[in-house]
Amino acid sequence: MQTLVLAAGQGTRMRPLTESRPKPMLPVADRPLVAHTVDAAVAAGASKIVLIVGYEAEEVKEYFGAEYAGVPVEFAVQEEQRGTADAVRAGAEYLDPGPFAVLNGDALYDHPSLEELYNDGPAVGSYRVDNPSEYGVLDIRDGNVRGVIEKPENPPSDRINTGAYIFPPEAQNWLDVETSERGELELTDVLARACEESDVTDVPFDRWLDVGRPWELLAANEWKVGELDRDIRGEVHGGADLRGDVVVEEGATVDAGVVIEGPALVRSGASVGPNAYVRGATVIGEDAKVGHGVEVKNSVFMEGATVGHLSYVGDSVLGRDVNFGAGTKVANLRHDGEAVKLTVKGERISTGRRKLGVICGDEAKTGINTSLNSGVILSEGAATKPGESVTRDR
Numbered sequence: 001m002q003t004l005v006l007a008a009g010q011g012t013r014m015r016p017l018t019e020s021r022p023k024p025m026l027p028v029a030d031r032p033l034v035a036h037t038v039d040a041a042v043a044a045g046a047s048k049i050v051l052i053v054g055y056e057a058e059e060v061k062e063y064f065g066a067e068y069a070g071v072p073v074e075f076a077v078q079e080e081q082r083g084t085a086d087a088v089r090a091g092a093e094y095l096d097p098g099p100f101a102v103l104n105g106d107a108l109y110d111h112p113s114l115e116e117l118y119n120d121g122p123a124v125g126s127y128r129v130d131n132p133s134e135y136g137v138l139d140i141r142d143g144n145v146r147g148v149i150e151k152p153e154n155p156p157s158d159r160i161n162t163g164a165y166i167f168p169p170e171a172q173n174w175l176d177v178e179t180s181e182r183g184e185l186e187l188t189d190v191l192a193r194a195c196e197e198s199d200v201t202d203v204p205f206d207r208w209l210d211v212g213r214p215w216e217l218l219a220a221n222e223w224k225v226g227e228l229d230r231d232i233r234g235e236v237h238g239g240a241d242l243r244g245d246v247v248v249e250e251g252a253t254v255d256a257g258v259v260i261e262g263p264a265l266v267r268s269g270a271s272v273g274p275n276a277y278v279r280g281a282t283v284i285g286e287d288a289k290v291g292h293g294v295e296v297k298n299s300v301f302m303e304g305a306t307v308g309h310l311s312y313v314g315d316s317v318l319g320r321d322v323n324f325g326a327g328t329k330v331a332n333l334r335h336d337g338e339a340v341k342l343t344v345k346g347e348r349i350s351t352g353r354r355k356l357g358v359i360c361g362d363e364a365k366t367g368i369n370t371s372l373n374s375g376v377i378l379s380e381g382a383a384t385k386p387g388e389s390v391t392r393d394r
Contacts, residue, residue: 001118001166002098003046004091007034007105008054008078013213013344016361017319019380022056024105025063026217027285027302029224029265030247032063033211034105036224041103042069044114050091051105054078083184084163089175097169102187104163106211108220113205114164121166122194123201126159127208135160136188138202145200148188162208167194213344214317214359214377215351221300222281225263234266240273252284270301297332299357316357319364319380327369332357340375343393351375364394 011023018026024034031039038049049068053060053075064073076091088102099121103109109125117125124145126138132155139146139156148161167190177189194200211220230245234252244262248254252266255273260266264278269287272278276290280298284290288301291308298315301307305318307328314332318324332355334340340356341348358372361380366372370384377393384390 001045001101001121002048002050002095003041003101003103004050004052004076004088004095005034005037005041005103005105006052006084006087006163007060008052008057008087008090009081009106010055011106011212014217016377016379017214017217017317017359019361020056021320021362022053022059023211025056025059026211027283027300028108028211028217028220029228029283030249030267033108033217033220034060035063036108036220037103037105038064038068040109040111040114041101042071043111044118046071046101046118048072048074048094048096050074050076050094052076052078052087052091054081083180084187085175085177085185085190088187088190089185092172092175095172097172099169100167100172102163102165102167104210107163108207108209108211108223109162109164110205110207113203113207117164117166117203117205120201120203122168122198123166123203124191125162125164125205125208126202127162127205128158129160130158132158132160137161140202143202144195145191145202146195147192150188159202159204161188162205163210164205165191167191168198170197213342213351215342215353215356217317218298218300218315218353218356221283222298225265225281225283228263228265230262234268237273298355302362314357315353315355316359318360319362321363322360322378323363323365325366325368325370325386328366328372329370330357330372331374334374342375343377 007024011018025032074094078090136148137155180186231247233250234248236254237256239256240258246262248266249268251268253271257275258273261279264282266284267286270284272290277295285302289306293310300317302320304321307324311328339350358376360378364378365383367386369387371389373391382394
């Protein structure tokens with residue numbers, strides 16, 4: 001099945017993590033987010049991958065090259081992000097006659113469900129949620145999908161659109177759709193045409209995650225790090241204690257007195273310890289450093305991020321080359337028990353997570369003994385003063 005993967009967007013809801021990196025290339029466990037999407041497609045039976053790129057396209061191209069996992073790869077450039085139908089139209093010239101799949105490059109799909117989708121087209125993947133009115137909801141009648149209703153007050157079902165489709169061959173000629181009320185060219189309009197022309201099957205997914213906001217990047221890492229098996233290839237001191245499914249890649253070092261409770265991943269070039277404590281679905285990225293007396297819980301350190309000594313980081317994402325001064329402490333829990341809020345595109349919204357620390361853009365820095373409140377964002381290159389208590393975004 002020829003497969004288009006949408007990976008052109010700017011990822012504005014994920015900022016500051018996407019200020020200088022495309023969202024699909026954000027790290028999830030041991031590879032970029034979009035690589036998990038492509039891996040799932042290959043496992044499901046993709047015969048060719050067409051990646052629709054735009055923002056920071058060269059990073060995506062460099063990672064995948066002309067072939068990935070034995071499957072040929074093409075790149076189509078969406079010059080202006082005008083919607084999902086426009087993205088597919090940009091890639092249509094690379095399609096052969098026949099049916100085709102479309103997947104979002106910023107979503108995680110479980111392999112068995114995607115394989116069922118590939119074998120059951122025309123089809124759309126669905127996922128059952130408790131609050132469907134916040135999503136695009138599938139209108140399902142007589143066992144077939146009739147269309148998608150965006151954020152309805154009275155949802156026709158509890159199954160939402162996962163952005164995974166199998167379209168019939170003639171859909172390649174249906175991509176010139178009208179501009180929607182949102183000012184975009186919507187792929188759901190192409191789905192509506194498919195529903196009129198043929199029976200479109202609903203394929204329920206057992207597991208799926210849309211990774212559009214910073215806390216969802218944490219959730220993605222929790223999922224994928226949780227799937228790793230224990231594998232120790234790096235240099236581990238005899239006085240270290242590695243418990244459960246811990247991966248230490250070749251070229252990484254774990255010093256004396258360190259305790260790592262899996263699932264956890266220590267990537268090549270990273271160093272941990274001495275006397276550090278790492279736990280809870282944590283990724284220590286390439287060339288990152290967790291120093292003496294540091295505790296890290298359920299967090300993601302991107303390449304080169306450093307927390308040198310005597311600090312605590314919980315439920316947080318640290319961008320590339322972030323540096324926390326000694327004694328920096330991150331709060332990750334509200335005392336009132338409510339979900340932590342985070343700023344997304346200028347609006348303070350609930351993350352739905354009881355525990356969430358901070359989100360730090362690339363090269364952010366803290367002075368010694370800085371306290372960072374839960375839900376604080378440090379923008380790319382932001383800095384704090386020694387002893388500062390930060391309760392608002394910087």
